[in-house]
Amino acid sequence: MTSNAQPQPSAAVPGQRPPAPWQRMANGGGLLDPAGRLRSTVFEEMTALARRTGSVNLGQGFPDFAPPREMVDAAAAALGAGHHQYAPIVGIPALREAIATHQRACYGQELDPDGQIAVCAGATEGVTAALLSLLRPGDEVVLFEPRYDLYGAVVEFAGATAVPVPLLPPAFVPDPDDVRAAFSPRTRAVVLNDPHNPTGTVASRELKELLVELAAEHDAVIVTDEVYEHLRYDGPHEPLATLPDAAERTLTVSSAGKTFSATGWRVGWVSGPRDLVQGVVAVKTYLSHSAAAPLQHAVAEALAFPREFFDGMLADYRERRDVLVAGLGEAGLTPPTPQGTFFAVADVSDHYALAGVDDAAGLAQHWAQTAGVVGIPVSAFASPANQGLYADWLRLAFCKRTEVLRAAMAGLAAAV
Template sequence: MTSPWQRTAAGANLLSADGRLGVTIFEEMTGLAVRTGAINLGQGFPDEDGPAEMAAAARQAIADGANQYAPGKGLPILREAVAGHQQRFYGLDPDPDREVLITTGATEAIAAAVLAFAEPGDEVLTFEPFYDSYGAMIALAGAQHVTVPLHAPHFQPDLGELAAAFGPSTRLVILNNPHNPTGAVFGREVLQAVVDLAAQHDAIIISDEVYEHLVFGEPHVPVATLPGAADRTLSISSAGKTFSFTGWKVGWVTGPEELVARVRTVKQFLTYSSGTPFQGAVALGLGLPDDFFTEAAATLRRKRDILAEGLRQAGLTVYLPDGTYFITADTSAIGFDDALDLARRLPELVGVAAIPVSVFCHEDGAKRTRSLLRFAFCKQETVLKEAADRLARLSELV
């Protein structure tokens, strides 16, 4: 009999490729970066803090004694700010008392939602590649993970394959838009197809929208705004990506009262509450002027382009993302069909660390994405320029 950990690891492809139990490829690549002094573009966290006024608000909250448990559903000031954000940007109007839940980052929100609704015998559908926690939580729930492939160069699904993936046992659809690891932004046609198929099969949609403000073209379209979606959609986001405070771990869920209540029931046995001094600071951030959000995306777009040029100079095929702070490149153009092998050599070769996309897939998906590497560009421009210069030398070394 396999242990829950083994089932989880297999479900999310979390084991390091050398088989060390409990060691992820992310930890392995970070370890290589530390040992070699490489620039770590593997893990997706910024190397500079977000708005100073938010940090000051958090410090003041600690000094003022906001250091004990917050209410299980979150401080009223943040629940109201989340509701206001949804109204301001998307025209949604969740009730802050009944339809908003504050969580320990989006990761807990995803975990609590999956555990609240998925049971053994249920199927949970995601696109593939998929953010690693999806596979882990589906496995812990004892459900079956069904995937729909995303196809290069734009990493959109085939609508026929999407429809075929739904069935009588489909209980949940987890949709990540903008998408990690590919950086894809799904068009309205794709999003509406997901909604229509979920309605046809009476499935719940968990919409992970943590990169909602990090888009480089058309504005983000929340699934809950589409016809037929509101009554079956849980929308998830967090402060980490938008405000570059990933260590604060403050996230939220919005949606119909009945669905949010079930997520809250599970959440109370996970963390109950957390981040009390950070919650008011995040509320302040959500109220920042529109210029903050547009400038953040514009800055990130410049960083994307710096790294993209370095990857092109390296001879790699670059798939330019429309959102997130990740960029995907195909290593087969320089003779590497195994991106994991190259990822392990990159820190020594050129002093840059990256993550193979195959670790975000099950076995068949890993074969399809075997030559793809993911790089994070949420770093200072000087760091990215140095990384781009180093990567440009790659074609001369392999």
């Protein structure tokens, strides 16, 4: 099976043109085959496998249930009210104000909606614009692995170099010495994803403090991807930007996609100090220009939902998480209980002998055939140097209806 995370930095071959920018980008995201052609992602491959085998697809991270009715109604009303033309590049005022109010109410953070918040086409554009606004060729970016593929893609596209720091299983915590060693005079940025996809872990206070300290020492910017901020099971989310001395050098990215079960809406945002947000705005002007106008109105309303909405959503996700973790337990696995996100990871090595395979990628194929369940090997989220660390780990998404999860776990228990 091909992996999603990929090869060596795309190097120039003597006598040949250097790789095109798109090839650098594809390479950084793990989408380039050895002949330099674009290949499918591991997510597409596993989705196709799920379809072929009639399996439950716990590979891809999107909900199989509807967004909140009130938010959908608000979108319909916004369409009816005639919001069809370009929105402002930075986002409609109502949404920027709603984001500022949300950050204050949830985290005590003060942000000026005029200048400290930019609405983007999903967190994807937010992270992309943040990194492109900062990186010069030759810069280094500290990235924790396993990681969401976007970060490596943008870093390489910008001509910068990703410096990977492994999150060490089974706790998926980095060695602080590795974190320190990853910073150099060339470090321009560090990306933290908290809560973390794919491992379902949450960054410790100590790690966040260390990043603030190292970023200050090296005059680097911290980009925090907090799209799972409302999926925290064991305590409130603490944005890195709220730590002492962090706000001045941190760009925080989030999105409506996960919180409101609407990954297709493509409404996200970036917040931070004015000088850094200005850079994000400059870049996103020439990416999407602006996110979908009517949907911005609806997300502004959704962000103002009462506390009970967020608590109820979390309670539903906790139930889904517990169904998955209990089901994996019945299948003889001992996954760490996810502290955040809608992903669980499990060391599946005890099942190799029975299945006649020797890694999680092989077991994923086997389970699709025998158990009707598809997951994603965690090695697909790592660069080649670190793939071996995660060879025994499989990621399973629990953003699915509980009956779907129960059926999947029953299939797994029967098969093993």
